[in-house]
Amino acid sequence: MFGTGLLKGLGVTLKHLRDTYLDDRERVPSRYEGSIDLGDGERIIRQPIDQEGLLTIQYPEEKRLLPERFRYIPMLIWDTEKGEDRCTACGICAKVCPPQCIWIVRDSDENGKPITRPAEFYIDAAVCMSCSFCAEFCPFDAIKMNHDFELAVYDRYPQLVYDKEELTVPIEYYAALWPTQYAAEQELIRQKEEEERAKAEAKAKAEAEKKAQAAERPKAQRSPEELEALKKKAAERAAARGKSASDEGKGQDEDPEAKKARLEELKRKAAERARQRQQESGE
Structure with missing residues (x-):
């Protein structure tokens, strides 16, 4: 029948109008309850999941609250605690x-010499497909996905090519955008630190116990027979050293004539060398 589709469309519109009116009546005094006031007339609307009907958001003064896992252009994280880039x-x-x-x-x-720090970092937002591969593969959690989607410009280049200064944000900004993910990352970091601390404490405890056991271990005691044998060996070594010294002294006193002859020979040779030097200098 002619006009049936038009009537169905009007019926859908009336249904939305009714649901919206009834839902707004239930949320009196304001549909902005639970929203975030940004000041200057701007606010972020928290639209309830169970809301029925249509909610008109007066963009750009009003903006819908984006889901935490929403992703757009990557951002670089600045670690404010360490005062350095994570990248x-x-x-x-x-x-x-x-x-x-x-x-x-x-x-x-x-x-x-190259160092582990970026001097320049560029992302072409006109080409970026917001796949978040960069954030997923980064081993240092230095790059995350931003929620900023209002990037409209008149000139594609160079305004859509973002440099390091434009991409860098403090870690607190990331924590506000991704609270659940940030909390999970911090929990993993805390667990890792606790494991390392526990390993260090266990190692220190083991070393302390080892030293204590070594200190408490009784020293080996020798039997009287062993002590007597050691004394005997020491006496024999002392006697041998005394005999050797006595033999050397005897050897020096036994042949004084030979010693005198050697001294005379040394004097004669020294005199000959002196005469030769005098002759050479006279010539």
């Missing part, structure tokens, strides 16, 4: 990026 310029994110929209230049020290 080490390893280049893994650039390698796994499907559209190849990440460029990294590693920094170097005063001697020109």
Whole structure:
């Protein structure tokens, strides 16, 4: 029948109107209950899951609260506690990026030696497909996905090519956007630190016990027979040393004539060398 589709469409519209009106009546005094006021007339609307009907959000003054797992352009994390970038310029994110929209230049020290810090970091937002591969493969949790989707510009280049300064955010910003994931990461870090601390304590305890056992271990005691044998050996060694010294003294006193002859021979040779030097100098 002519006009049936039009009537069905009007019926759907009336149903939405009724549901919206009734839902708004249930949420009196305000549908903004539970929303986040950003000031200057801007607010983030928390739309309940059980809400029926239609809710018109006055964008851009009003914005819908984005889910935590929403992802758009990557961001670099600045560790405020350590005062440094988490990024080490390893280049893994650039390698796994499907559209190849990440460029990294590693920094170097005063001697020109490369260091684990990015000097330049660029992401082409016009090419980025928000796949979050870079965030998933980063071994240092240095790159995460941002919620900022309002990136409209008049000129694609260079305004959509973001550098390191534009991409870097403090870790508190990431914790506010991803509270569940941030809490899970912190829990893993805490568990790892506890395991390392427990290992260190166990090692120190084992070393202390080993030292205590060594200190408490009784020293080996020798029997009287062994002590007597040691004394006898010591006496024999002392007697042998005394005999050797006596023999040397006797050897020196036995032949004084030979000793005198050697001294005379040495004097004669010294006199001959002196005469030869005088003759050579006279010539």
